[in-house]
Amino acid sequence: xxxxxxxxxxxxxxxxxxxxxxxxxxxxxxxxxxxxxxxxxxxxxxxxxxxxxxxxxxxxxxxxxxxxxxxxxxxxxxxxxxxxxxxxxxxxxxxxxxxxxxxxxxxxxxxxxxxxxxxxxxxxxxxxxxxxxxxxxxxxxxxxxxxxxxxxxxxxxxxxxxxxxxxxxxxxxxxxxxxxxxxxxxxxxxxxxxxxxxxxxxxxxxxxxxxxxxxxxxxxxxxxxxxxxxxxxxxxxxxxxxxxxxxxxxxxxxxxxxxxxxxxxxxxxxxxxxxxxxx
Numbered sequence: 001x002x003x004x005x006x007x008x009x010x011x012x013x014x015x016x017x018x019x020x021x022x023x024x025x026x027x028x029x030x031x032x033x034x035x036x037x038x039x040x041x042x043x044x045x046x047x048x049x050x051x052x053x054x055x056x057x058x059x060x061x062x063x064x065x066x067x068x069x070x071x072x073x074x075x076x077x078x079x080x081x082x083x084x085x086x087x088x089x090x091x092x093x094x095x096x097x098x099x100x101x102x103x104x105x106x107x108x109x110x111x112x113x114x115x116x117x118x119x120x121x122x123x124x125x126x127x128x129x130x131x132x133x134x135x136x137x138x139x140x141x142x143x144x145x146x147x148x149x150x151x152x153x154x155x156x157x158x159x160x161x162x163x164x165x166x167x168x169x170x171x172x173x174x175x176x177x178x179x180x181x182x183x184x185x186x187x188x189x190x191x192x193x194x195x196x197x198x199x200x201x202x203x204x205x206x207x208x209x210x211x212x213x214x215x216x217x218x219x220x221x222x223x224x225x226x227x228x229x230x231x232x233x234x235x236x237x238x239x240x241x242x243x244x245x246x247x248x249x250x251x252x253x254x255x256x257x258x259x260x261x262x263x264x265x266x267x268x269x270x271x272x273x274x275x276x277x278x279x
Contacts, residue, residue, distance in 0.1 A: 009110065012113070012168065015138065097132040111266070199213050
């Protein structure tokens with residue numbers, strides 16, 4: 001449970017397309033190490049999932065390992081994190097967290113940051129921003145005694161993402177803890193009400209999360225790549241369909257539209273805290 005005297009607030013983020021352009025596996029691993037075209041890899045993933053009547057996340061994780069073994073690539077946890085070190089981020093991302101934390105503190109809030117992603121946890125753990133997050137909830141490999149990836153330990157698909165909103169809401173943060181997350185807990189006793197949670201996401205895999213955020217009074221924000229028109233169209237659709245409240249391009253620099261939205265959200269969260277005190 002939170003030991004801070006300030007009320008908790010949360011900014012949660014998808015990763016691919018939200019904090020970084022494209023899919024993380026496409027930055028280096030698929031083209032450079034596997035020697036495959038991006039479209040070829042994802043098409044094979046889809047065929048495998050359909051043939052096995054399986055989950056697309058598990059299918060891509062299986063293919064990553066299978067093809068890596070065929071190429072005799074290193075599969076240690078450290079090797080995956082080294083791959084994540086080259087992930088390209090949107091402008092201003094590295095400075096974003098400290099700036100928002102300072103704003104929150106000035107407003108009397110204790111702001112924490114989370115990742116909720118279908119991408120690879122090990123790659124994100126190797127990124128330059130890994131230490132900014134309270135938790136990185138993302139699809140993860142299982143490692144054997146030699147620290148070599150041997151299969152999937154956790155697969156987070158588009159509906160599975162919603163579970164982690166409720167883990168944050170109740171502050172029952174351990175992925176493996178099914179008892180605490182399913183225990184009855186009145187809304188008034190939950191550590192982080194949805195009114196103090198914002199979720200930043202970019203597309204189809206974030207629709208259930210944004211729907212939950214909207215239905216529970218949270219702050220869903222659609223982020224798009226300013227250099228990719230199709231992602232802006234997706235963000236517009238999220239707004240029109242009532243799944244997101246706000247949208248902005250993936251520019252995290254001070255003074256950007258997204259930075260302004262974040263400041264407004266934090267101010268609204270702080271007003272809600274004050275209103276609750278006098279309720």
